[in-house]
Structure formats: C-alpha cells, structure tokens
Amino acid sequence: MEPIIRHTGVGVPLRASNVDTDQIIPAVYLKRITRTGFEDALFSSWRKDPEFVLNQPAYAQGTVLVAGPDFGTGSSREHAVWALKDYGFRVVVASRFADIFRGNSGKQGLVTAQVAQPDVELIWKELEKEPGAEVQVDLEARTVRCGSVEASFEIDDYTRWRLMEGLDDISLTLTRAEDIEQFEATRPEWKPKTLPARI
Amino acid sequence: MADKPLTMAEKVWREHVVVPGEEKGGQRTPDLLYIDLHLVHEVTSPQAFEGLRLADRPVRRPDLTIATEDHNTPTLEIDKPIADPISRKQVDTLRANAEEFGIRLHSLGDDDQGIVHVVGPQLGLTQPGMTVVCGDSHTSTHGAFGALAMGIGTSEVEHVLATQTLSLKPFKTMAITVEGTLKPGVSSKDIILAVIAKIGTGGGQGYVLEYRGSAIEQLSMDARMTICNMSIEAGARAGMIAPDETTFDYIKGRPHAPQGADWDAAVENWRALRTDAGAEFDAEVVIDADALEPFVTWGTNPGQGVSLSDTVPAPEDFDDPVDRESAERALKYMDLAPGTPMRDIRVDTVFLGSCTNSRMEDLRAAAGIIRGREKDPQVRMIVVPGSQRVRLQAEAEGLDQVFKEFGAEWRFAGCSMCLGMNPDQLQPGERCASTSNRNFEGRQGKGGRTHLVSPVVAAATAVRGTLSAPSDVLSTEPQPA
Ligand code: SF4
Numbered sequence: 200m201e202p203i204i205r206h207t208g209v210g211v212p213l214r215a216s217n218v219d220t221d222q223i224i225p226a227v228y229l230k231r232i233t234r235t236g237f238e239d240a241l242f243s244s245w246r247k248d249p250e251f252v253l254n255q256p257a258y259a260q261g262t263v264l265v266a267g268p269d270f271g272t273g274s275s276r277e278h279a280v281w282a283l284k285d286y287g288f289r290v291v292v293a294s295r296f297a298d299i300f301r302g303n304s305g306k307q308g309l310v311t312a313q314v315a316q317p318d319v320e321l322i323w324k325e326l327e328k329e330p331g332a333e334v335q336v337d338l339e340a341r342t343v344r345c346g347s348v349e350a351s352f353e354i355d356d357y358t359r360w361r362l363m364e365g366l367d368d369i370s371l372t373l374t375r376a377e378d379i380e381q382f383e384a385t386r387p388e389w390k391p392k393t394l395p396a397r398i
Numbered sequence: 399m400a401d402k403p404l405t406m407a408e409k410v411w412r413e414h415v416v417v418p419g420e421e422k423g424g425q426r427t428p429d430l431l432y433i434d435l436h437l438v439h440e441v442t443s444p445q446a447f448e449g450l451r452l453a454d455r456p457v458r459r460p461d462l463t464i465a466t467e468d469h470n471t472p473t474l475e476i477d478k479p480i481a482d483p484i485s486r487k488q489v490d491t492l493r494a495n496a497e498e499f500g501i502r503l504h505s506l507g508d509d510d511q512g513i514v515h516v517v518g519p520q521l522g523l524t525q526p527g528m529t530v531v532c533g534d535s536h537t538s539t540h541g542a543f544g545a546l547a548m549g550i551g552t553s554e555v556e557h558v559l560a561t562q563t564l565s566l567k568p569f570k571t572m573a574i575t576v577e578g579t580l581k582p583g584v585s586s587k588d589i590i591l592a593v594i595a596k597i598g599t600g601g602g603q604g605y606v607l608e609y610r611g612s613a614i615e616q617l618s619m620d621a622r623m624t625i626c627n628m629s630i631e632a633g634a635r636a637g638m639i640a641p642d643e644t645t646f647d648y649i650k651g652r653p654h655a656p657q658g659a660d661w662d663a664a665v666e667n668w669r670a671l672r673t674d675a676g677a678e679f680d681a682e683v684v685i686d687a688d689a690l691e692p693f694v695t696w697g698t699n700p701g702q703g704v705s706l707s708d709t710v711p712a713p714e715d716f717d718d719p720v721d722r723e724s725a726e727r728a729l730k731y732m733d734l735a736p737g738t739p740m741r742d743i744r745v746d747t748v749f750l751g752s753c754t755n756s757r758m759e760d761l762r763a764a765a766g767i768i769r770g771r772e773k774d775p776q777v778r779m780i781v782v783p784g785s786q787r788v789r790l791q792a793e794a795e796g797l798d799q800v801f802k803e804f805g806a807e808w809r810f811a812g813c814s815m816c817l818g819m820n821p822d823q824l825q826p827g828e829r830c831a832s833t834s835n836r837n838f839e840g841r842q843g844k845g846g847r848t849h850l851v852s853p854v855v856a857a858a859t860a861v862r863g864t865l866s867a868p869s870d871v872l873s874t875e876p877q878p879a
Contacts, residue, residue: 200453230484232444232491234452277553306553368553369455372561375417375430379458379563382416382432387667389660390434391523393502394461397653398510 200308202365203338206289208262210334210345211252212326216267220300223271223279237282257330265292265322265334270311271300280307290336292343292352294319305358306368312336312343318350338363403674405571406640407606410546410671414529416563428565434528434545436558437514438465438501440492441819442533446556447495457499458562464523465496465503468513470819473782473809476506485820499559512785512811515539515753519623520787522652526641526668531558536753536835538629542622543649544641544671546606549630569635570680572605576613578687583868585763586621587755587833587852589613589685590628591693591703597683599701602634605681608673609639613687619648620759627754628835631700640672692867694740695837695850697728702837704740706855706867712736731839732847733827740865743849745829748779748860749842750806750853752816752834756784760833760853761792765800767857767868772804774863779806780822782814806860818843831859 228240245251252258264283270293271279280303283291291309294316304311314322325346326332335344338359343350354362361371372379404412417430436459443465450457457463470485472478480486489506496503504510510517515536518524526544531537533555540547550564558564576589594601607629614622622639629637646665649655656664695703696710702725704711713726713736729736734743750756750764761783773779781801783789789811792798798808815822816834824830824846833856837848849865858866 232448232488234445234448367453368565369453369557369560372430372557372563372565378417378430379432379561383562386432386434387663389656389664390528391525391654391656392461393435393464393523393654396502397521 200365200367200370202363203289203308203310204363205335205337205339206262206310207333207335208289209258209260209331210263210265210322210326211258211261212323213252213264213266214323217269217272218266219273220271220276220279221273224276224282228282229276229278234281235285237278238285238287240278241282241286255330260287262287263290263292263334263336264288265319265326267319268293268295268316270296271304272297275299275303277303277307280304280309284309290334292319292322292334292336305361308362308365308367310336310338310354310362312352312354314343314350314352318343318348321348322350403677405673405677405679406544406608406638406671407546407569407571407636408677410527410529410544413527414546426568428567430563431529431566433531433558433562433564434462435518435523435530436463436562437518437530437532437534437537438463438492438555439468439514439532439534440488441469442552442555443495444488444491445552446533446559447499449553449556450499450559455560457501457559460500460502462562463501463559464518465492465501466511466514466517467492467504467506468511468811469813469817471506471511471810471812472820473812473814473822476810481821509786509790512783512787513753513756513813515623515627516757516784516788519543519619519648520652520785522649522654525649525655525664526645527671531564535630536627538634538637539623539627539753541626541629541636541638542619543645544638544668546636546638547626548636570605572602572607572634572681572683573679574607574609574683574685575611576609576685576687577611578613578689579616580613580687580690583854583872584690584692585852585854586617586624588690588693589687590625591695591700591850592685592690593683594628594632594701595693595703596685597632599631599699600633602629602632605634607632607634607637608679609637610673611687614639615642617644618759619644620757623757624754624760628700631835641668692852692855694855694865695848696732696734696740697725698731698837698839699724699728700835700837700850702728703850706740706865708740710734710736710738710740741870743829743865744863745777745831745849745859745865747824747828747830748777748856749782749815749830749832749834750779750856751782751784751814752832753784753813754835755833755853756782756788758788758791761788761797762795764853764857765797767854767871768804768806768861769800771861771871773806773860777860777863779804779860780809780815781806782809782822783811785811804860815842817841818846824848831856831865
C-alpha cells in the first residue's frame with residue numbers, strides 16, 4: 200500500500216447522498232476472481248447515462264471524489280473500495296460516511312475526508328464553475344483545498360497514521376514479524392505439518 | 399495466586415497468543431493469534447492469492463496450509479472439463495495459485511480430494527488444541543477434536559497466508575450440556591437441530607460453544623463433527639468438544655498423526671485441554687437427550703424445526719413479532735399449511751451428503767435403513783460422499799451397491815447439492831429432504847425447498863416418499879434381496 204501524505208488531483212462533484220455500495224459496485228461484479236480491474240464496475244449503472252459526471256471529459260481523470268452525505272452505506276463488500284481505487288480515486292470527501300465503508304477504506308489506502316456539508320457545497324460550486332479543477336488534500340494538516348475554499352477535515356489518528364505510513368492490515372502484522380518468529384520457535388515438534396505430504 | 403480455572407476454548411486461545419491486545423480508549427484491541435492449520439478451497443481464495451501477488455508477498459507457512467477442490471466440482475463425469483465457465487475458472491485459478499505458492503492441493507480425481515472439512519480430519523491434520531481456519535463458515539466442524547476452528551473472510555485468508563496469524567476479538571463461552579442416551583433412530587444431527595431450535599439462529603452470537611455431557615461423550619467422532627459443524631447455524635463463532643479416548647483412537651495411525659514419542663507428548667498435552675473444574679461459562683444451556691426425537695425443519699432457517707411427530711406450526715404460535723413474520727414468509731416459501739403433520743409432507747428429492755453428514759458413519763447408517771428395501775419410485779435420491787476416501791471405503795464395504803440397488807445415484811465427492819454451485823441443484827418448487835446444514839431460500843437451487851434431516855431420516859424418507867423416521871420403516875420387514 201502506497202503511503203499518502205499529500206495528494207493533488209482533479210475533483211469530481213457527485214451531487215448525491217446515500218450512495219450505497221450497490222451503486223458503487225453492483226452485485227454482479229462480485230463473482231470475479233480478481234482483486235484488480237474493477238474500474239469498469241464503478242458506478243456502472245450510472246455510467247450508462249451520458250450526463251453522468253464521470254462521462255464528462257473534464258472529470259474523467261478525477262482522483263478526488265466529492266460526494267453527498269452518507270457515502271458507502273449498504274453491504275460490507277470490500278469491492279466498493281477496490282472499484283474506487285482501481286478507477287483512480289485516492290480520496291473521497293463527504294460530510295458523513297458509513298462506518299464499515301470507512302473502515303474498509305482505511306485498510307485499503309483510500310482516504311475518507313469528512314468535511315462539513317457547507318464546505319462540501321462550496322467545493323461542489325468551485326468544481327462545477329471550473330470543471331477539471333484540482334483539489335489538494337493534506338493528510339498531515341487535515342485540510343482540503345479547492346480554488347478559494349479551504350476546509351479542515353476529520354479523520355481518526357490511527358487511520359491517518361496508517362495511511363501516511365502506507366500500512367495495510369498485513370503490513371501492520373508484519374511489523375510484529377519477530378514476535379511471530381519467536382512464537383514459532385516455541386511450537387511443539389509434534390504439531391502437524393501438511394508438507395511433506397503423508398498419505 | 400492460584401491460576402483461574404479456564405474453559406477449553408480459553409486454554410487453546412491462550413496457547414496461541416502471539417501479541418496480546420492492549421487497552422486503548424477503554425476498549426481492548428484484538429489479540430494476534432497464531433494459526434496452526436489453514437484450509438483453502440477454490441471459492442474464497444483467488445483474491446487472497448492475488449493480494450499476495452500484488453504486494454509481492456510469499457505464503458509464510460505453506461507447510462501449515464492445504465487446499466482442496468470441493469464447492470464447484472462436478473459429482474459426475476469428473477474426468478471431463480468442468481462445464482460451467484465460472485466454476486472452471488475458480489478451480490483452474492486454485493490450481494495455478496497452489497503451484498505458484500507451493501501449496502499442497504488435492505485436485506478432482508485425487509484420492510484425497512473432497513470437502514475441505516472432511517479431508518482435514520481424515521488426514522489426521524485436525525488435532526486437539528489447534529487453531530484451524532478456513533474461508534468457509536463450516537470450519538467449526540474441526541472443533542469436534544477440541545480445536546478452536548473458525549470460518550474467515552477473503553481478506554483474512556490473505557492475512558493468514560501472509561502472516562500465519564489472525565487478529566481476533568475476545569469471545570464469550572457457552573456450555574451446552576446434553577445428558578442422557580439417545581433413543582434408537584435419533585442421532586447427533588437431531589441434537590444440534592434441537593439446540594438451534596432452542597437457542598435460535600442468533601443465540602450463539604459472539605460465543606464459542608462447548609458441547610459436553612454424557613450424550614456427547616458417547617458419540618463417535620463422525621457424529622461429533624456433525625454437531626460442531628452446525629454451531630455456525632446458531633450464530634456461534636465456533637463449537638468445541640473436549641478430546642477423549644474416542645478422539646485419540648480416531649487420530650492414531652492417520653497419515654499426519656504424531657508418531658512414537660511425539661504421540662505420547664501430544665496425548666499428554668491434549669488431556670490437559672479439558673475445561674477445568676470450576677471454570678465459569680458466560681451462558682449455559684441444557685438438553686435432555688432421552689427426550690429427543692428425530693428432528694426436521696419446516697422453515698427457511700435451521701432454527702425453524704420440530705420433532706418429526708409434530709405438525710407444521712402456525713405463525714400465531716410465535717409470540718415474538720419478528721419470529722411470527724419470518725414463520726409466515728417461510729411457510730409461504732415452503733408451501734406448507736399450518737397443522738399439517740410433518741410425516742405427511744411428500745418430497746421429490748433426498749440428498750445424502752455435505753460436510754455435515756457425508757462420512758462413513760452417515761453412509762453406513764443410511765445404508766442400514768434402505769438395505770433390502772425399495773425406494774419410493776417418485777423420489778430421486780442422490781448420495782454424495784464427503785471425500786474420495788469415503789467413497790472408496792464405502793465401495794470396499796459394498797455400500798455403493800446397496801445404494802444403487804435401492805435406486806439411488808452414487809456420486810463422486812464434493813459439496814454438491816448442499817449449495818448447488820455445481821450442476822446438482824433443485825428445480826423451482828422441488829422439495830428435498832437433505833442432510834446438509836442450510837435450508838435458506840434458494841440454497842439448493844432457485845426456488846428449491848429444503849427440509850434438514852439426519853441421514854437415517856433421509857433414508858427412511860426415500861423409502862416412504864414422505865418425511866419419515868427410521869422406526870416407520872423398520873416396522874416393515876425388508877424384502878429378501
Ligand atoms: S458441504 Fe456445504 S456447508 Fe460444507 S463446505 Fe461445502 S458448501 Fe459449505
């Protein structure tokens with residue numbers, strides 16, 4: 200997982216509240232066996248509409264999604280985060296997130312910046328006034344900037360630290376590799392091993 | 399200070415803590431636990447392996463990992479390519495991943511292939527006091543050996559592959575004491591169905607269940623596995639049974655059992671796993687084995703069950719509005735009228751199989767009922783051994799002939815109609831007496847209706863065509879073959 204401290208990229212105004220995980224990625228895509236390549240699945244039903252924001256060339260390369268409140272509700276599928284990341288998003292800005300989605304995001308390196316709704320509205324206006332405008336996100340300072348708007352955002356210390364260090368669950372556990380090795384040295388000899396196979 | 403008496407689950411847990419959790423903001427962070435055995439199959443592993451590849455990580459302990467193909471595999475014509483493209487892709491992906499990461503795999507056609515929860519114990523890889531995980535909820539099966547065995551999700555599968563550990567939140571303990579002796583025709587499946595009907599499908603949430611008492615002690619390992627298997631259907635995190643001589647006898651001599659001096663050391667350790675006298679459980683449930691009768695479900699969750707001698711309940715029988723509503727929906731889906739005697743319900747299909755009931759004892763018991771009898775001509779019966787070893791052993795004992803002469807289909811090993819990921823599925827509206835573990839809507843095929851039963855009830859039902867107890871059949875003389 201790549202560390203992220205500061206990020207600047209094209210902002211995408213998504214004027215919708217309660218964007219649930221079925222809208223982020225419909226269930227039909229869950230049968231896939233891959234972990235990557237979900238960019239086509241992201242908002243796939245909305246993208247059939249030529250007017251949808253990601254179908255407008257100015258926003259197509261967006262990396263900062265600015266959405267309405269209660270983003271990521273619904274099922275706990277991790278695929279929702281994979282789809283956003285595969286498309287290229289590094290940050291989602293919203294005034295409220297669903298808990299599980301926020302938890303999954305933190306583990307997968309997607310920043311969820313919680314900004315007050317009036318500030319979200321101001322950013323939307325900036326992005327619509329000047330399509331393709333960039334948003335600057337500073338995890339260290341906990342700020343989001345877009346044109347003349349500067350807003351601070353909330354994120355818990357632990358998640359922020361993990362994102363800035365680029366630590367996923369496995370990396371975190373691997374920081375305890377020595378403890379694991381020490382434990383392994385104490386395991387009794389007779390505990391079974393699958394290899395070499397005995398039949 | 400004297401050591402606090404501990405339950406078996408707490409002992410196994412304590413022996414596996416690599417890094418203890420810490421108090422943070424009034425909350426305890428999870429303990430990091432070491433995993434002794436990781437079982438892998440084709441459905442929940444592809445993205446875990448891909449995650450490893452993307453991060454360029456190896457599997458930490460291939461020698462504590464074993465894979466088998468089961469959920470998608472066909473049970474007929476296993477030498478032909480798998481017809482369904484998604485199933486084939488999952489199986490092919492597992493083969494490629496096992497090869498790349500150096501993991502032992504038992505593929506379709508291999509003598510040790512079979513349902514992951516049948517294969518582990520059979521190879522002697524499941525032993526008391528171990529931590530066992532698998533990306534499958536019925537991993538609780540392995541608790542029959544006194545192992546702490548839990549189902550996990552795909553990202554946890556990746557975590558275990560990479561680190562051989564798992565962060566786990568603390569659990570509560572529940573003792574389920576079953577005293578007495580089962581009547582003839584009543585089996586361990588009836589015990590667990592009665593437990594789930596009593597505590598409900600959410601009654602075990604957050605708990606590790608420990609089954610104990612004289613009725614449990616009398617059970618064989620095959621029968622104990624049936625009970626632990628369905629712990630998850632009560633919402634529990636795991637189910638366990640204390641290891642005893644029955645357990646040791648089962649393990650001894652199996653391919654991966656400890657040998658020589660190791661065996662003695664292992665048994666000494668295993669004997670110490672029992673729950674200490676005076677240890678406290680967070681909850682206790684008592685079941686009277688003498689009073690149990692063959693059990694059968696009428697609804698669409700495993701808690702919706704009654705004795706075979708009962709009738710289909712009415713929604714008004716339930717005080718709780720949620721239960722009432724769910725009964726109403728279930729009766730509609732199952733197309734059953736309240737008040738119908740369970741024994742009057744006709745079935746189209748009988749499925750003998752799944753990780754709940756597909757071991758030697760299950761096949762022997764079912765064969766014992768049907769031997770020399772005739773199948774109801776309108777009923778289709780499918781027998782799917784849990785593993786190829788079980789299939790071979792059954793054939794050596796001539797059980798395949800008993801099933802075939804009866805008119806049942808004798809298949810190759812796999813999950814099969816337990817979840818209908820392969821071609822073995824119910825048709826819409828079809829009714830099935832099934833020895834599996836889940837009677838959810840559409841579980842065995844879109845629109846299919848499932849009644850969960852024991853192997854002997856399944857066999858008796860195939861004879862009479864309606865849900866039946868073994869005693870209904872045994873009162874008639876078998877026909878001379
Ligand atoms: S037999 Fe059924 S419950 Fe058991 S592992 Fe297979 S699908 Fe899951």
